[in-house]
Amino acid sequence: MTRTTPARPVPAEAVFPELAAHRGRTTRLHPRPGxxxxxxxxxxxxxxxxxxxxxxxxxxxxxxxxxxxxxxxxxxxxxxxxxxxxxxxxxxxxxxxxxxxxxxxxxxxxxxxxxxxxxxxxxxxxxxxxxxxxxxxxxxxxxxxxxxxxxxxxxxxxxxxxxxxxxxxxxxxxxxxxxxALHPEDVDTYPWAEDDTLPAPLIARIDAWDDAQAAEHGPDALSYQGDLSIPPGWRVGGFPSWASTGPMSVGCGSCGAEMGLLLTAGGDEADANSHSWVPVEDRGPSLPGKASLRGGVSVVRPTRLRFGRDRDLHVFTCPTDPGHPPQWVLA
Known part of the structure; x- marks a missing residue:
């Protein structure tokens, strides 16, 4: 069955036009029991x-x-x-x-x-x-x-x-x-906003926008990291999330080249801060927001796996020689 990520609650590039230069693509795998x-x-x-x-x-x-x-x-x-x-x-x-x-x-x-x-x-x-x-x-x-x-x-x-x-x-x-079973879907994605992952003035604007959203909407507020940047769960390519560790450089242990993100494995496909990414096929049409989610654990935690203390497992490989040993990073 097809899985379709809903449009973002607000278009990221409408709020932050500078993000257009940093836009990437990732493939959400949408695992579902099968x-x-x-x-x-x-x-x-x-x-x-x-x-x-x-x-x-x-x-x-x-x-x-x-x-x-x-x-x-x-x-x-x-x-x-x-x-x-x-x-x-x-x-x-x-x-x-x-x-x-x-x-x-x-x-x-x-x-x-x-x-x-x-x-x-x-x-x-x-x-x-x-x-x-x-x-x-x-x-x-x-x-x-x-x-x-x-x-x-x-x-x-x-x-x-x-x-x-x-x-x-x-x-x-x-x-x-x-x-x-997997239901691959390509979506736009933007870098994690911390340290030097984006230009400093842009990160400052993102932080200010997050603060304004929280002040106006409280616990239901949108956030850049949770709603506009990187989808949760299993995905291929795109940008790594750094919620636990903060951004880090991952170098190849064999040749020193900067490694690329092969895939991300996540225990949760959605949580309280990222429920806006749940596909439309897994929502009820009559309720708004996270109240519309249906399917229970088969949607929220379909693989039943955990990585660390509910972190993301990033698998990095060497772009110079993919035969070099990969790096496994919990973030």
Missing amino acids: RPGVRDSHVGGPMLWPYDEPWPACHEAHERRDSGYPPDEIRRARAAGEFPRSRPWPGEGAPGEGGPVPFVGLAQLFRRDVPRLAAGPGGADLVQIFRCPYSHGPSLARRYHLRWRRAAEAERAGRFLDAAPEVPVLPWEHELPEPC
Whole structure:
């Protein structure tokens, strides 16, 4: 089903004409629960993974776990509209006792579905994203993995992995993605307004406009970051959001080149400050504003994933050589 972002509550360039010189485009992926297949772009669905190719695994030391949520219990609870029950770790070999841990497949994107997706090394047009389900060390750091493929070459494998390997229990319910089909849509976007992301006089005008909106409209006020700048949720290309960290420069660890934003993964597709981005197809026609939202968790948090403390995960790749290691930034 098509997803259509509503027109902005006010046109950004009508309020700030200087933004025209900084306008960009991003592809909103609009994940929604579904039954994607191995040849589909998706979040949380089955990967196009040759049967005889080893599944990626994390071999580092992990934070010790004694209990958690079995993946099948999570699926059962979601189907019933309940929260899963925690279970003790079954048997030996819990994380922290050694042994590899299979990565969880988060998403795969084909360039044929998302033309704005940057090309990978050697003309690769399929990217697959993974995360280790367990944290590492006292800082609770996470490990991610990116795999590039040429789609036509991968599809000639003939036989594909029926089911990805899973750990017996996950530390949290939000480590298991809900299988979601994608509904890509290109929209205009503008840079985050902080530090030197835009000219200083323009940022000052944006800040003053935000303050005036808040003074006049209170909690229902519009804001540049929430309503005019960058849409929430999963998206490809465009500008990174910096709500938690503030803007930062991301350089390639191999050659030093400034890296480009490949994609952003977000836990929420909308929140109290960004509900104006919810597609028209997910709204009721008789109610205004956020009261018009319908679909519940399948619209607001369809993938069920979380990144950090409800932050955005930005995946940066090297424009000089996309085969260089990516950078993963929580912001």
